[in-house]
Amino acid sequence: MSNIIIDRQSTHWAITLNRPDKLNALSASIVEELIQAFDEAEAAHTPLITLQGEGRCFSAGFDMSEVEAQSEGDLVLRFIRIETLLNRIASSSCFTVALAHGRNFGAGVDLIAACNLRVAAPGSTFRMPGLKFGLVLGSARFARIVGTREAQRILETAATFDVEHASANGFIERVAGPEEHITVIEEALARVSALPAQSRALLRRALDTEQADTDLAALVRSATVPGIHKRIEAYLASSKKA
Template sequence: MSSIVIDRQATHWIITLNRPDKLNALSAGIVEELLQAFDDAEAARMPLVVLQGEGRCFSAGFDMSEVQTQSEGDLVLRFIRIETLLNRIASSPCFTVALAHGRNFGAGVDLVAACNLRVAAPGSTFRMPGLKFGLVLGSARFARIVGTREAQRILEMATTFDVERASANGFIELIAGPEEHAAVIEAAIERVNALPADSRALLRRALDTEQADTDLAALVRSASAPGLHKRIEAYLASQKKA
């Protein structure tokens, strides 16, 4: 059974993370499905792709359920594939929209950050705890969005920040609930169609701030440091005590 659902419309695709029982946590399988979906969208020359999550939240981030049964090498590869997905979305020729809601964590927040237009429902929250177990995933992209000092304030304490702070620091561009999503998508279609496809591509290249190789190297260095299992286990134990 697929972990994503794709609604293919003439003007846009809506990709729904569909593991509500796991809070749309990013398993190895769902990451590969998302990579394939973006390959397919680009092949179809789809101008607009929307990401959303089924259930209580957009995404709870990295799926920790199989950590104890996987080798450190397997875990490092999983993090690399997530970083590959983030880079794929951030560099996609498709205009991307994230529709976030609920309590979002880690790589789920990074998925939002990778999109061009970041929308969140009232009451949404975000937390990026990767540095608690020594992982640098999406940190630089987050800093490029909100600024270095704001990123440091949030990341060094793994602070949970609400949608109001996310709106103030620029992480979220628009606060809108599910009842407004149709209008958000219509506005995004109008935005995409404001320029010819070739001009949009020129603008994207001119304004590109992505540092895919640098971001991937930072992730690999942090994830491949010996003791990843112990660091994750210590973090999970600390969360149970909190």
């Protein structure tokens, strides 16, 4: 059974994270499937991609259930592939729409941040605890969206912030439940078709703030500090006590 569902419609592709029993946590296999899906969508000149999650939330982030059996090298590679996925989404020529809901953590929040339009259902929450175990993943992109001071306030405490806070700081651009997704997609398609594809590409390049190499370097520096395995285990132990 695939970890993702791809609905290839004539107007857009709808990609659904399909691990509801694991809260759509990002295992190594789901990350590779997502990278391939975005590659295929771009090759097919798909104008728009929506990304959503099946079940109780969009994504609970990095799949911690696989940590114990993996070496430090395995873990570092997994984080690098997640960063590769984030860069792939953020730099895609396809217009990307995140349709989030529920309680979202870590790399799941980073997936939302990588999209062009970020939509969340009422009651959604977000938390990015990576720095609790010394990992810099998606921090710079989050800061480019909400501003450096706001990012520091949220990231240094790994604070949970709700959809109202996310709307106020610009992380979430629209609050809309599943019943409004059709309207959101129609409006996004109208936005995409407002310019010819070549003009959209020119605008994207002119306004591009992505720093793929810098973001990847920051991630690698943090992930390769010896002891990432023990730091994650300590974080998981403290989380259980909290």
